[in-house]
Amino acid sequence: MTGTLLQNLINGALTGCIYALIALGLSLIFGVMNVVNFAHGDFVMLSMYLTFWIGLWAGMDAALTPLITFPALFLIGLLAYYALIDRTLRQKYVTQIAVTVGLMTFLRALAQLIWKAQPRALPYSLIQGNIQIGPYTILASRLISAVVSVLAIAGVYLFLSRTWAGRAIRAASDDLDAASLLGVPYRQTYALAFGLGSALTAIAGGLLMTFQQVDPTMGVRFGLLSWCVLAMAGLGSIPGLLISGVIVGAAEAVGMSLWDPRARSLIVYLLFILVLWLRPRGLFGRK
Amino acid sequence: MPRTRKDMNRFLLMLLLGIVVLLPIAVRSNQYTLVLLTTILLYGVLATAWNIIGGLAGQLDLAAGAYLGLGAFTTGTLLIRWNVSPWLGMVLGGLVAVGFALLVGYPLFRFGVKEVWYALSSAALVEVLRVAFLIWNQVGGPVERYLPYHEWSLYHLRFATYLPFSYIMLGLLVLALLVNHWIRQSRLGYYLMALGENEEAAEVLGVNTQRCKLQALAIYAFLVGITGGIYACMYGFIHPNFFSGPMSIEVAILGIVGGMGITYGPVIAAILLVSVREFLRASLGGQLEGLYLVVYATVLILIALFRPQGLGPLLRQAYDRLLARVVKE
Numbered sequence: 177m178t179g180t181l182l183q184n185l186i187n188g189a190l191t192g193c194i195y196a197l198i199a200l201g202l203s204l205i206f207g208v209m210n211v212v213n214f215a216h217g218d219f220v221m222l223s224m225y226l227t228f229w230i231g232l233w234a235g236m237d238a239a240l241t242p243l244i245t246f247p248a249l250f251l252i253g254l255l256a257y258y259a260l261i262d263r264t265l266r267q268k269y270v271t272q273i274a275v276t277v278g279l280m281t282f283l284r285a286l287a288q289l290i291w292k293a294q295p296r297a298l299p300y301s302l303i304q305g306n307i308q309i310g311p312y313t314i315l316a317s318r319l320i321s322a323v324v325s326v327l328a329i330a331g332v333y334l335f336l337s338r339t340w341a342g343r344a345i346r347a348a349s350d351d352l353d354a355a356s357l358l359g360v361p362y363r364q365t366y367a368l369a370f371g372l373g374s375a376l377t378a379i380a381g382g383l384l385m386t387f388q389q390v391d392p393t394m395g396v397r398f399g400l401l402s403w404c405v406l407a408m409a410g411l412g413s414i415p416g417l418l419i420s421g422v423i424v425g426a427a428e429a430v431g432m433s434l435w436d437p438r439a440r441s442l443i444v445y446l447l448f449i450l451v452l453w454l455r456p457r458g459l460f461g462r463k
Numbered sequence: 464m465p466r467t468r469k470d471m472n473r474f475l476l477m478l479l480l481g482i483v484v485l486l487p488i489a490v491r492s493n494q495y496t497l498v499l500l501t502t503i504l505l506y507g508v509l510a511t512a513w514n515i516i517g518g519l520a521g522q523l524d525l526a527a528g529a530y531l532g533l534g535a536f537t538t539g540t541l542l543i544r545w546n547v548s549p550w551l552g553m554v555l556g557g558l559v560a561v562g563f564a565l566l567v568g569y570p571l572f573r574f575g576v577k578e579v580w581y582a583l584s585s586a587a588l589v590e591v592l593r594v595a596f597l598i599w600n601q602v603g604g605p606v607e608r609y610l611p612y613h614e615w616s617l618y619h620l621r622f623a624t625y626l627p628f629s630y631i632m633l634g635l636l637v638l639a640l641l642v643n644h645w646i647r648q649s650r651l652g653y654y655l656m657a658l659g660e661n662e663e664a665a666e667v668l669g670v671n672t673q674r675c676k677l678q679a680l681a682i683y684a685f686l687v688g689i690t691g692g693i694y695a696c697m698y699g700f701i702h703p704n705f706f707s708g709p710m711s712i713e714v715a716i717l718g719i720v721g722g723m724g725i726t727y728g729p730v731i732a733a734i735l736l737v738s739v740r741e742f743l744r745a746s747l748g749g750q751l752e753g754l755y756l757v758v759y760a761t762v763l764i765l766i767a768l769f770r771p772q773g774l775g776p777l778l779r780q781a782y783d784r785l786l787a788r789v790v791k792e
Contacts, residue, residue, distance in 0.1 A: 212579040263768055269578055270523055271771045274719045277712055278764035285756030392753075396708060400590070403583050442594040445587040452584050453570045 183312045184429040190314070192425020193322035193329075194380050196418045198398060199405035200329055201376035207411045208349040208369040211261055212269055214276040217399025218283040219374050223249050223381030224390040225291055231298040231385070238301050238385040239320070245378035253374025257367045265366075280395065287392040297389035304386070321383035326418065328379050332372075333414050345369050349412075397441060404448035410458020420459065468790050487629040497625045501697070503737045504632035505690065510717035510729030511639040512686035515646060517715060518724035520679045521659025523578070526585035527714040529592050530560040530684045532706035534691020539701035540602055542610055542619065549620035553692025560688030561681045568680045572673045577662070586708060593706035607700040620696040628697045635693070636730065639686055643726045646682070655679055656724065720766050722775025731774055736762070 202216045226248060227241040236244075260279060264272045305316040336342035347355035348365045356362055384390075401424065408420035424444060431443035451458070490496040509527055516524045534556035541547035541555065567588060576584060596603030613621040622628065646652040654675045658665035666672050695701050717736060721728030739762065743755030770777060 212582075260764065260768065267771050270521075270719055270723065271767055273523060273579070273582060274716060274767035275764055277716060278760045278767060281709075281756055282760035282764070285753040285760060288753030289757060400583070400587060404587075407580065407583075436598050438594060438598055442591055442598075445591045445594075448587050449584050449591070452576050452580055453574050 179311055181430065181433055183314075184433040185426050186312065186314060187318050188426040188429025189422045190318040190322040190425070191429070192422040193325040193418065194383055194421075195401055195405050195425055196421025197325040197328055197376055198380045199402040199409070199417050199421060200332060200414065201373035201380075202402045203406050203409070203411065203417060204332075204345070204369045204373035204376075206406065208345055209261075209265065209366045211265070211370075212272050212276065213261075213373075214273060214399060215256075215280040215283060215395075216373075216377070216402055217397065218280050218287075218395030219249065219253070219377040220381055220384070220398040220402075221287060221390060221392065221395040222252070222283055223378040224385050224394065225287055225296070226378075227382050227385040228291070228296050228298060228390060237303075238298050238382055239303050239324075240382070241385075242379045242382040245382060246375050249378040249381075250371045250375035253371035254367055256374070257370040261370060262363065262366070280399070284392050284395055287395075291392070293392060295389040295391040298385055301386040315387065317387040321386065324379065324383060328376065329414060329418060332376070336414075341365075341368060400441075400448070401444055404444050404451070406458075407448060408451045408455075408458055410455075410460050413458075413460040416458070416460025468786060471786060471790050483633065487626055487633070491624070491626050494625065497629060499738065499741050501625050501629040501632055502741065503733055504629060504636055505694070506714065506717060506737045507730040507733040508632060508635045508639050508690050509687060509714045510721065510733050511636065511643060511726075512683050512690070513714050513718045514643055514721075514724065514726070514729050515655075515686075516676075516679045516683040517718045518722075518728070519646065519652060519655040519659055520676055521662075521723070522676060522679075523582040523715060524585050524680070524683070525582050525708075525711045525715055526588045527687055528589040528705070528707040528711035529585075530564065530687035531691040531694060531710070532589075532592060532596070532703070533560045533563055534688035535695035535701050535705050536596065536602060536691075537688075538692035539608065539610055539695040542696075543608060548618050549692055549696050550618075553689045556692040557685040557688035560684040560691070564680050564684035565677060568677050572676050586711065589706050589708050589711050593703050593708075596703040596706065603701075603703045605703070607702045609700045610696060612699070620693070621699070625697070628693065631693055635686075635690060640726060640730070642682065642686065646679075647726060651675060651678060659724065716763060720763065720773055722773025725773065725775035725779075728773055728775035731778060735774070 198216070198220055201219075202213065205211055205213050205216065223245050226245045227238050230236050230241045230244055231238050256279065260275050261272075264275050301317060303317045303320045307314045307316050307319060334342075336346055344355065344360045344365045345368065347358070347360055348362055348369075352362060355365075405417060405420045405424050408423065409416040424447065427443050427447055428440055431439050435443075487497060487500060490500065509531070513524065513527060516522050534553060537556035537559045538549050538552035541552040542549055547555075571581060571584060597605055610621060611619060613619050614623050616622075646655070654665065654670045654672075657668070658670055658672045658675060662672055691705070694705070717732040718729050720736060721730070721732030736759070740755065740759050743758050747754045747758075766774070
């Protein structure tokens with residue numbers, strides 16, 4: 177019993193690293209430009225479907241597809257920013273939500289139209305298999321996904337702290353007016369943040385497709401999941417995001433094994449509501 | 464013909480009411496039109512109730528499905544298990560929804576959960592309830608629970624046609640509109656509008672924002688809970704999918720598109736958007752699953768981008784201009 181529990185805990189925590197990666201994208205978008213993006217989870221769904229397509233038509237392994245989907249999602253993010261988000265920046269948050277909810281519905285309906293409602297999965301991945309450590313079995317796909325996610329998060333961290341563009345993003349998120357005065361072009365910075373935030377879902381989508389299937393309703397799950405991780409972490413702390421992602425992933429797995437497999441989302445949402453009640457600024461937030 | 468603007472308003476209102484009252488009878492031979500009409504009225508009621516918490520108080524609530532489901536399950540379970548009339552059941556369902564709303568709303572408002580976080584946590588509630596009822600086999604469970612069938616029973620609120628339901632929905636819509644109207648003119652309404660505009664400022668001026676928001680939430684939950692009871696009787700079964708996230712979002716969208724805080728706005732939005740949706744579903748749905756939603760979503764985005772104040776003010780202007788031509792003061 178404890179053996180299975182621990183094993184689920186480990187696999188859940190590893191999946192949590194991917195959640196952290198998705199939430200990092202959302203955190204770039206929400207933290208920098210204060211735009212409430214309800215469609216973020218549907219970008220994950222979209223990149224999972226793109227992965228499925230590339231895997232099917234080009235025979236490329238799911239784990240490698242981000243090489244193509246990353247730039248693709250970056251462009252889609254830029255397009256969404258200039259076509260929709262840019263126009264809502266000076267509006268009330270309610271308008272922003274209405275627009276991104278519209279985008280969410282649009283993407284889900286589009287997925288339903290193109291790929292139909294039944295779940296899709298790729299048959300085989302390079303990184304399949306099990307790793308036996310003592311009495312525990314760890315899925316290789318989860319472990320490698322977790323490592324890649326952590327590396328990607330570290331990459332974003334370096335980008336934000338070492339490059340001029342990354343510093344511009346951080347400056348704009350701290351104080352837009354001051355950043356503008358110092359010569360940070362805010363629209364380009366916002367577009368970059370939105371594009372990068374969306375592109376990160378491409379990595380997550382590729383990794384997720386190595387061990388699970390995709391259907392059009394998946395976007396809602398990942399959307400609320402990433403908001404949950406973000407709420408728990410608070411804004412502005414990248415290590416906090418990683419820890420929160422791991423907590424959420426582990427809680428999900430434990431809930432499923434101890435209580436009921438259907439309780440998966442229940443655990444996440446209850447956790448989310450509790451965090452909002454008790455720690456509105458998150459566990460690691462700095463603002 | 465009426466002479467003054469006020470008379471004209473009243474005359475047109477009566478005319479409109481007359482048309483609406485006669486409409487279900489006029490289309491009764493066509494079940495599809497009747498269902499469409501009832502669906503529009505249903506969304507009109509939900510969006511008008513939403514206007515109290517969303518439009519007036521400015522809290523983007525996405526939990527309409529939660530209160531609807533609670534009302535439906537209370538009414539349905541009471542009827543199936545103990546043969547309690549839905550007329551009583553729906554009131555109890557409304558009260559259960561209020562109880563739940565207060566239980567959840569108190570800590571939310573107490574800990575200052577606002578804006579996007581309020582929206583998200585309310586959206587999460589719907590999903591929590593859906594899964595909870597899916598797991599709770601004694602009341603919910605994955606299989607539909609059917610209400611007893613009656614050809615025509617007022618006690619059981621079960622009819623073989625939609626005609627009575629369209630009138631009940633119409634009655635509810637009038638009730639919801641009146642409640643909206645009363646609140647707007649009451650002290651509570653002014654407090655809500657103040658805090659909807661700027662919460663800190665309202666607080667500084669001595670408005671007990673927590674309490675006002677709770678009151679608005681309770682009224683909204685009660686109206687939606689009652690509607691849930693009728694919803695269950697209308698469809699003849701209860702299922703955890705009544706706790707529907709997409710439906711909750713759609714209710715909020717109707718409120719926003721209609722114009723936040725405008726009493727008649729949500730009804731207009733419901734008439735326009737729900738009939739567009741159903742028309743597209745009927746004409747395109749068969750061949751291409753999801754296409755109607757693509758069009759629907761595009762319409763929503765365009766309205767949100769180019770008419771952020773909603774359709775209400777736009778129609779108001781058109782109405783005023785028309786009236787100015789007819790009535791010379």
